[in-house]
Amino acid sequence: MHIAGFVKTALREWEGENACAILLSGCNFRCPYCNRPDLMFPSGESIGAEPILDYIKENRDFLEAVVISGGEPTVNGDLYKLIGRIKGLKVKVKLDTNGSNPDMLDDLAGAKLVDRVCMNVMAPLDPETYSKAAGVCVDTETIKRSLKVLRDSGIPYDIRTVAVPGIITHDSFVRMLRDLDGSENMIIQQFDNRAVTGPYAGTKPYPEATLAEMAGTAKGCFRKVKIRGI
Numbered sequence: 751m752h753i754a755g756f757v758k759t760a761l762r763e764w765e766g767e768n769a770c771a772i773l774l775s776g777c778n779f780r781c782p783y784c785n786r787p788d789l790m791f792p793s794g795e796s797i798g799a800e801p802i803l804d805y806i807k808e809n810r811d812f813l814e815a816v817v818i819s820g821g822e823p824t825v826n827g828d829l830y831k832l833i834g835r836i837k838g839l840k841v842k843v844k845l846d847t848n849g850s851n852p853d854m855l856d857d858l859a860g861a862k863l864v865d866r867v868c869m870n871v872m873a874p875l876d877p878e879t880y881s882k883a884a885g886v887c888v889d890t891e892t893i894k895r896s897l898k899v900l901r902d903s904g905i906p907y908d909i910r911t912v913a914v915p916g917i918i919t920h921d922s923f924v925r926m927l928r929d930l931d932g933s934e935n936m937i938i939q940q941f942d943n944r945a946v947t948g949p950y951a952g953t954k955p956y957p958e959a960t961l962a963e964m965a966g967t968a969k970g971c972f973r974k975v976k977i978r979g980i
């Protein structure tokens with residue numbers, strides 16, 4: 751496991767919780783609009799898990815939660831072990847994932863090792879559109895299985911979609927909503943092109959009014975719809 755970053759005060763990652771965040775390197779997707787291309791592959795020295803666990807232990811009086819993000823955390827076979835150790839310190843854990851590993855998600859949920867999940871859904875769940883959005887060939891049945899795991903788990907979860915112009919159009923958004931209907935919460939995330947190095951580097955984000963329209967369209971499919979800025 752390669753730990754690329756540790757954020758002691760993660761203000762936005764888990765609303766309502768005093769959280770820190772662990773950023774893991776490595777991802778099995780190659781989204782052409784990725785705003786963390788530095789986390790796609792492990793590079794540089796890994797931060798050891800021990801100093802992070804020590805920090806959590808020492809700050810348990812105010813620290814309530816840990817967000818595990820990336821990259822894609824579930825590409826790490828030893829994620830289960832790391833989360834187990836964090837949970838042993840009596841703090842809550844939220845996992846950010848692209849939903850490509852339903853088996854691991856199921857194991858983590860079954861063992862009650864995660865208290866919240868945020869799953870990124872990139873596009874409507876047909877293989878061609880999804881693979882274009884993810885930059886690799888994706889068997890969308892795995893994504894659908896992850897959604898089912900979340901719906902059946904009883905764990906609170908958010909579906910997060912980055913509103914990338916050219917990927918999330920009005921049509922693709924409506925098709926995506928049909929695939930996601932009945933999910934819990936949706937976060938429509940503004941596209942942040944500041945660190946994008948691929949073909950979407952020059953793509954301008956949608957104006958706020960477009961995100962508000964999307965949120966209006968999504969109402970009714972979700973319990974709650976939120977727009978998140980950069």
Ligand code: SF4
Nearest residue numbers: 777779780781784821
């Ligand atoms: S899943 Fe996330 S980290 Fe991986 S390439 Fe896509 S946007 Fe980047």
